[in-house]
Amino acid sequence: MERLTAVEQRAPGAWQVATVASIRLETPRVKTFRIALGMWVAHLPGQHYEVRLTADDGYRAQRSYSIASSPLLEGEVELTVERLEDGEVSMYMHDVLGVGDEIEVRGPFATYFVWRGEEPVLLLGGGSGVVPLMSMLRHRRLTAPQLPMRMLYSVRSPEDLIYGAELGEETTLTYSRSAPPGWTGHIGRIDEAMIVRAAAGFTSGPAFVCGSNGFVESASRHLLTAGFPPASVRTERFGPSG
Amino acid sequence: MGGFVSRGFTGRRRTPDELAARLPPGQYAESGFPVLTAGPTPEVPPDSWRLTIEGMVGAPQAWSWEEFAGLPFESVPCDIHCVTKWSKLGTSFGGVSLDVLLADAQPRGTHAMIHSYGGYTTNLALADLTDGKAWVVTEHEGEPLAREHGGPARLLVPHLYFWKSAKWVAGITVLDHEEPGFWESNGYHLRGDPWREQRYWSD
Numbered sequence: 001m002e003r004l005t006a007v008e009q010r011a012p013g014a015w016q017v018a019t020v021a022s023i024r025l026e027t028p029r030v031k032t033f034r035i036a037l038g039m040w041v042a043h044l045p046g047q048h049y050e051v052r053l054t055a056d057d058g059y060r061a062q063r064s065y066s067i068a069s070s071p072l073l074e075g076e077v078e079l080t081v082e083r084l085e086d087g088e089v090s091m092y093m094h095d096v097l098g099v100g101d102e103i104e105v106r107g108p109f110a111t112y113f114v115w116r117g118e119e120p121v122l123l124l125g126g127g128s129g130v131v132p133l134m135s136m137l138r139h140r141r142l143t144a145p146q147l148p149m150r151m152l153y154s155v156r157s158p159e160d161l162i163y164g165a166e167l168g169e170e171t172t173l174t175y176s177r178s179a180p181p182g183w184t185g186h187i188g189r190i191d192e193a194m195i196v197r198a199a200a201g202f203t204s205g206p207a208f209v210c211g212s213n214g215f216v217e218s219a220s221r222h223l224l225t226a227g228f229p230p231a232s233v234r235t236e237r238f239g240p241s242g
Numbered sequence: 243m244g245g246f247v248s249r250g251f252t253g254r255r256r257t258p259d260e261l262a263a264r265l266p267p268g269q270y271a272e273s274g275f276p277v278l279t280a281g282p283t284p285e286v287p288p289d290s291w292r293l294t295i296e297g298m299v300g301a302p303q304a305w306s307w308e309e310f311a312g313l314p315f316e317s318v319p320c321d322i323h324c325v326t327k328w329s330k331l332g333t334s335f336g337g338v339s340l341d342v343l344l345a346d347a348q349p350r351g352t353h354a355m356i357h358s359y360g361g362y363t364t365n366l367a368l369a370d371l372t373d374g375k376a377w378v379v380t381e382h383e384g385e386p387l388a389r390e391h392g393g394p395a396r397l398l399v400p401h402l403y404f405w406k407s408a409k410w411v412a413g414i415t416v417l418d419h420e421e422p423g424f425w426e427s428n429g430y431h432l433r434g435d436p437w438r439e440q441r442y443w444s445d
Contacts, residue, residue, distance in 0.1 A: 013444030017246055052268070054246055059253040062268040063325055088253060096250040104246055109442050112280060112428040213277045217390070220282040231361060233281050 014039070015106045020099050021076060026162045030128060031094055032068060032080045035105060042071040045135035045205060046114035046208065046236075047081060049107030054090055063089040066132035066210075066236075068163075070139040077107075080162065082128040113140070113208065113236045120148035122202040124190065124219045126211025127155060132236065133210060134163055137170070141227075142205060148205075152198050154190045154215065174200060192222045199226035210236040264331055264436050272328035275382075275392045280424065284360035284410050288394045291379060293343075297355075297415035300348030307394065310378075313338045318377055320400035322407070323436040326376035335387075335398050337379030340371045343414075351416040356397055357425060359410040364423035364434065366399065366406060368416070375401055377410055402432035403441070 016039050024032040035049075045067075052062045069078035083094040097103065115121060115136040123133040130153055140149050150170055153162050156177040169175065174194070176184035186194065199207075207228050209219045216237045223233050244392060255272050256262075265271060288307040295303040305313070317336050323329045356364050370376065377398045380387055387393035392409025399406045405425045426432050431440035439445060 053248040053251045053253075055249045055251050055253045059256065060268070061251075061253060061270065064326060066338055092248070092251050101249055102246070103248065164443045178325070213390070217283060224282055230282050230284075235279060235281055237276075237278055 003007045013081065013106060013109075015104050017102050018105050020097060020103060021096075022100045023099055025049075026080060028159055029064075029083045029132060030162050031083070032078050032079060033078055033093060033097070033103075033212070034069075034078045035103065036076050037105070040075045040077075041108065043067055043077065043108035043135075044111065044114035044116060045071065045139045046132045047108035047110055047135075048132070049105050050077070050109065051089060051093070052104045053089055055106065055138065061088050063087075066111075066135070068131050068134045069136075070135060070142050072139065072142050080128065080131045080134070101178075113210070113234050115208065117144070117147075117207070118205050120205040122199060122205070122207040122223075123149065123151040124155075124195070124209040124211075124223075125153045126190070126206065126215030126219070127160060127213065128162060129211030129236070129238065130162055130211075131210075133208060134166075150198055150201070150202060152190055152194060153213070190219055190222075192225055195219065195222040196226045199223065199228065203227040203229075203232075205232070207233050208236075209233065211238070213237045244353075261331055265329055265405045266323055267439050268441075269327055269329040269436065270324055271331050273330075275330060276324070276326075276328060277331075278307065278324065278326060278405075279390070279409065280362065281360065283390055284358075285389065286359045286376045286394055286410050291359075291394050292414075293379065293395065293411065294413040295343060295347040295416070298349065298351035298418050299416050300350060301346060303343070303347045310338065310380075310395070310415065314342055316377070318379065318398060318400070320398070321389065322400050322404050325403040325405055325430065325434065325436075325441050327379075329436075334383055335377065335379040336381035336384070337377040337395070337398065339374065340376040341374065341380070344372065347416070351418040353417045353420045355414040355417060355421060356406075356408045356411060358408045359412050362408055362410070362424050364397075364406050364408050365421055365426055366402070366434070367420070370399060370402060370406075370433070371414075401435070403431075403436050405430065406434055416439065 001044045022034040065079040125133045133138040158180040176189045202240040319334045321331045381396045438445045
């Protein structure tokens with residue numbers, strides 16, 4: 001496993017008070033927070049930040065959120081957050097946090113589920129599991145648009161589609177529960193046939209799989225069937241996070 | 243920075259006082275048992291499972307599933323803490339103490355690298371594996387350990403973050419020095435004590 005000492009040396013890793021620069025509504029349940037950082041370091045696509053909330057009596061809650069933006073967005077990161085019922089951090093971010101508010105964060109962290117420019121790259125996202133993959137997709141568009149990268153993205157229904165306007169021909173979208181009127185593309189969960197087709201010509205590089213545990217289990221199993229060596233399949237599963 | 247307060251945050255998920263003292267800093271109590279794995283879930287049939295202890299030892303050891311089942315088995319009530327912030331309080335596992343497994347091996351080193359089916363590794367100091375602090379477990383809450391949680395057998399080191407409790411454990415290599423394992427090479431802390439919040443390299 002390649003070690004990335006550069007991040008260890010450059011990342012502050014310390015908590016800092018950052019400022020919410022803008023908020024974008026992605027879906028009825030998902031918002032993207034652009035956060036301006038005093039101590040900013042370029043991240044690797046796939047890394048995450050930690051967010052910490054402190055009440056006035058000292059009570060604290062912390063969660064990790066994947067970075068959605070390219071590291072070329074200097075001085076800022078975008079965190080895309082799904083609002084989970086009973087998720088005290090995500091509910092605060094959705095319902096209370098506004099532009100100009102301060103928020104405590106630290107990062108970027110972890111160097112396994114990261115894209116370092118290897119090619120070709122196959123991305124498999126389920127629901128809000130698309131977030132760290134979007135950082136990879138955006139960074140590739142900005143730095144190496146010819147680099148072979150393909151994404152399969154599964155969402156339940158049109159109102160769950162994140163980054164819809166940004167998806168291009170590299171992305172194959174499927175609606176697992178209900179499709180918009182007039183939809184002529186895939187319907188149903190990502191299955192073995194879809195993955196085997198998408199994997200053609202891509203098995204020599206890494207595959208990144210992110211989503212719920214069920215999504216990751218079945219998608220990674222199909223990737224092995226499609227010819228990926230197990231060591232090339234990097235997965236990230238949501239724990240319950242809020 | 244100690245004085246920072248998040249505007250309008252009151253906290254919703256507060257843990258009852260009797261449990262709050264068991265939650266390390268930055269953790270929250272989770273009633274489920276989330277699955278976190280870096281890659282595909284390996285399939286390890288018990289009849290081909292083996293556990294080995296080798297490296298800097300006086301007598302290398304190996305157990306088949308049947309031989310392992312004949313070792314002294316104990317129930318381990320514990321709290322577990324995942325670096326991704328959830329803790330599971332008041333759970334239990336069943337298995338064999340590392341004190342039992344290491345006794346015949348006569349370790350001559352100071353550290354260990356744990357190896358798993360599927361290629362995962364994690365490093366621990368021997369001091370974190372001995373004196374009733376670590377087990378190789380095959381049961382969770384009275385049931386055989388599910389495959390997605392590391393079945394047939396995983397390491398259990400509840401006093402450290404749960405990535406140290408390697409799933410699908412295959413072997414323990416005793417070393418005379420410290421080497422980083424898989425997550426420890428990828429940004430996570432070498433020791434991972436949740437009470438000191440040792441999550442990342444910089445902690």
